[in-house]
Amino acid sequence: MILETRAVGPFFKNGYVIGCEETSEGVIIDPGDEVDDLLAAARAHRLSIRYILLTHAHLDHITGVGRARKALGVPVGLHRDDDFLYRAVVQQGLAFGIPVEAQPPVDFFYEDAGPWRFGNYGAWVFHTPGHCPGGVCLAVGKEGDASRSLFVGDTLFAGSIGRTDLPGGDTDTLLRSIRQVLFTFPDDTPVYSGHGEPTTIGRERKTNPFLT
Ligand SMILES: [Zn+2]
Numbered sequence: 410m411i412l413e414t415r416a417v418g419p420f421f422k423n424g425y426v427i428g429c430e431e432t433s434e435g436v437i438i439d440p441g442d443e444v445d446d447l448l449a450a451a452r453a454h455r456l457s458i459r460y461i462l463l464t465h466a467h468l469d470h471i472t473g474v475g476r477a478r479k480a481l482g483v484p485v486g487l488h489r490d491d492d493f494l495y496r497a498v499v500q501q502g503l504a505f506g507i508p509v510e511a512q513p514p515v516d517f518f519y520e521d522a523g524p525w526r527f528g529n530y531g532a533w534v535f536h537t538p539g540h541c542p543g544g545v546c547l548a549v550g551k552e553g554d555a556s557r558s559l560f561v562g563d564t565l566f567a568g569s570i571g572r573t574d575l576p577g578g579d580t581d582t583l584l585r586s587i588r589q590v591l592f593t594f595p596d597d598t599p600v601y602s603g604h605g606e607p608t609t610i611g612r613e614r615k616t617n618p619f620l621t
């Protein structure tokens with residue numbers, strides 16, 4: 410699996426490019442202010458991007474959607490329960506004192522588990538509300554191969570969990586999503602969060618102070 414991570418200030422939110430090493434098809438996850446770096450990484454790997462997939466619709470995860478969609482001409486997917494946040498991206502910016510451009514409407518909502526395919530890989534969608542109502546985990550792996558990598562947005566971090574004080578957030582719901590969805594994956598499952606370093610399910614299950 411080709412995997413590139415990029416992040417820039419002020420939010421240092423991770424944007425991801427994932428590609429199939431055999432077919433050179435790929436997806437972009439959560440394009441924000443680092444979108445030009447993601448597009449450059451996709452070009453460097455000569456990837457043909459199939460989808461722009463969003464883990465949720467907080468502004469740091471979506472400010473690059475319009476640029477990516479214009480550059481690539483591919484559909485954008487989001488969970489329906491975060492559409493109210495997505496449509497309010499300009500107001501989200503105002504709340505942080507940051508001017509933000511409106512973004513084009515999303516093209517599809519995650520109606521079911523997917524997968525959204527790119528080459529020999531798929532991204533399976535798991536609804537993990539709590540940080541926000543429409544937060545999802547994208548479980549990415551090869552068809553027929555049980556091992557997956559999890560792209561969890563701001564639900565779970567190395568040594569921490571997502572904040573729940575923003576509109577639509579709820580701590581009990583977040584903890585339930587982590588325990589009943591994310592922790593059903595094997596301990597060696599890699600976890601790529603919206604901010605910070607990668608971790609694994611096992612490491613967080615055993616050492617995360619919010620979950621032990
Ligand atoms: Zn967030």
Ligand SMILES: [Zn+2]
Pocket residue numbers: 422467469470563603604
């Ligand atoms: Zn974030």
